[in-house]
Amino acid sequence: MAEHKEHLSTVVTYYDTHPINEEQILRALQARQVDMTSLTEEVLKDHDQDHFGGLQANDVLAAKAGIRKDHHVLDVCSGMGGPARYLAHRIGCKVTGIDFTESRYHSAIKLTAMVGLEGLVDFVHGNALEMPFPDNRFDVVIGQEAWCHVPDKPRLIAECARVVKPGGVIAFTDILRTDKLSKPDMRRLRSEMTFPDLETLNGYAKLLEKSGCTLLEHDDLSEIWKRVLEDRLAMYRSLGKETERHFGAERSREWDDAYAFFVSKYRDGKLGGGRFIARRDRAPAQADDSKGA
Numbered sequence: 001m002a003e004h005k006e007h008l009s010t011v012v013t014y015y016d017t018h019p020i021n022e023e024q025i026l027r028a029l030q031a032r033q034v035d036m037t038s039l040t041e042e043v044l045k046d047h048d049q050d051h052f053g054g055l056q057a058n059d060v061l062a063a064k065a066g067i068r069k070d071h072h073v074l075d076v077c078s079g080m081g082g083p084a085r086y087l088a089h090r091i092g093c094k095v096t097g098i099d100f101t102e103s104r105y106h107s108a109i110k111l112t113a114m115v116g117l118e119g120l121v122d123f124v125h126g127n128a129l130e131m132p133f134p135d136n137r138f139d140v141v142i143g144q145e146a147w148c149h150v151p152d153k154p155r156l157i158a159e160c161a162r163v164v165k166p167g168g169v170i171a172f173t174d175i176l177r178t179d180k181l182s183k184p185d186m187r188r189l190r191s192e193m194t195f196p197d198l199e200t201l202n203g204y205a206k207l208l209e210k211s212g213c214t215l216l217e218h219d220d221l222s223e224i225w226k227r228v229l230e231d232r233l234a235m236y237r238s239l240g241k242e243t244e245r246h247f248g249a250e251r252s253r254e255w256d257d258a259y260a261f262f263v264s265k266y267r268d269g270k271l272g273g274g275r276f277i278a279r280r281d282r283a284p285a286q287a288d289d290s291k292g293a
Contacts, residue, residue, distance in 0.1 A: 004129070004151050007196050008100055011149050014194045015079075015101040017251050019236050019243045020050045022080065022107035027242070041089040041115045048082035048111060051144040052173070052221075052228045052273070058083050061142060062091065064217065064277045065171035069093055071139035076128050076160060076172075077146030081108030081121065088120040096138070097123045098131060129155050133163045140164070143172035145273075151196040154207055161211035164280050170213060173221065173275045176200055181270040189265070192258035201274045213278035222272030229263045 025047045029036065034043055049055060067073060069092040075084045078097025088095045099105050105125040112121050126132050128150050141160045150156050160170050177186070177198035189195045199207070205218050236243075236259055244252040265271040 007151055007194070008127070011194045012101050012103075014149075016103050017247045017255075018050075019239045019255060021103075021246075022110065023246065024239065024242060025080075025111070036114070039114050041085055041117060044111065044115050045082070045086050045089070048080055049086070050079060050082060051146075052225055052232070055086065057144065057173070058086050059090075061144070061171050061173065061275070062087055064275075065140050065142065065169045067091055067093055067140055072096070072137070073140045073142060074098065074133070074138040074163060076131075076141060076143045076156075077150065078108060078123065079104045079146065081112055081123060083142070083144060084108070084121050084123075085112055085115060085117050088117055089115075093120070095121045097121070098126045098128060099123070100125070100127055129159060131159050131163055135162055136165045137163045138165065139168050141168070141170045141172075143174065145173055145175055147172060148175040148193075148195050148198055153197070153199050153204070154210070157204070157207040157211045161208075161213055161280050166280055166282070168280050169216075170208065170278045170280065171276065173273060174199065174204070176204075176222075176272045176274050178222075178270055178272050180268065181265065185265060185270060188261065192254070193262055198271075201272070204274065204276055208276065208278040211280075212282040213280050215276070215278050217275070217277040219275045220272060221275055222266070222269075225273040226266045229266050233259055233263045 028047050045055060051057060067087060071093045073087060073093055073095045075095060075097040078084055078099045081097050084095040084097045087093055097108060099108070102125055105123055108123045112118050124132065129152055141164045147156060164170055175198060177200060201218060201220055205215050208215050237256065240252055240256065243255060
């Protein structure tokens with residue numbers, strides 16, 4: 001998809017210089033004097049969950065999606081694989097992750113091997129808008145605050161509906177815009193946070209229904225996330241010196257400014273969050289290929 005290449009390259013750069021990364025995770029484990037030769041998911045899970053709400057959010061999403069041991073789950077935009085490993089470890093299900101950022105993909109493979117979960121968890125380096133999976137492959141598709149980086153939300157949802165089995169579930173959380181968000185604010189979020197566009201609570205609901213799904217739940221998480229994001233801002237600031245050592249003082253300042261602005265939009269009611277649970281009941285309509293390369 002030629003028109004998305006420039007944006008996707010900015011997403012790669014964003015995550016290649018992210019304060020939460022493989023090196024940071026391993027240093028945190030070493031600071032706890034963890035024996036890396038016998039690392040387990042029980043220990044790693046406290047350091048590799050880079051999404052809002054941590055392990056509790058994983059548990060809620062899994063419960064609402066009805067994930068079982070016999071399920072094959074797809075995590076779309078899986079990053080370094082924290083939720084994928086956690087679900088496989090806790091439930092015993094098979095999980096496949098797909099992510100476009102090569103450094104995140106390689107970190108996911110490495111961390112998964114370190115805790116011995118490669119028999120249940122695997123990863124694919126690929127584009128969420130053209131996933132290399134056959135139709136009706138997965139029992140459940142999940143995502144956590146990552147689809148905000150993906151352009152062409154209609155195509156993204158259509159792809160998720162294509163690869164999930166009839167009767168299967170699409171369950172995700174994502175960053176949303178409200179009608180208070182101005183165009184200048186959106187331009188800054190696009191530049192600094194690599195959000196090409198943001199959906200609304202009702203917008204995602206309509207896309208799911210258009211893609212052959214019955215919406216089972218859509219919950220507004222905005223008030224909860226206000227508190228979560230204040231804590232995340234403090235956490236990132238606690239990593240400031242480490243970020244500076246790893247990526248330089250300029251990137252550390254840029255990250256702090258960008259994330260502080262992002263969090264302020266939640267305080268202002270200009271950004272929100274949502275959780276969506278939908279069941280695929282019919283084949284989705286074909287995505288408009290005129291938007292492709």
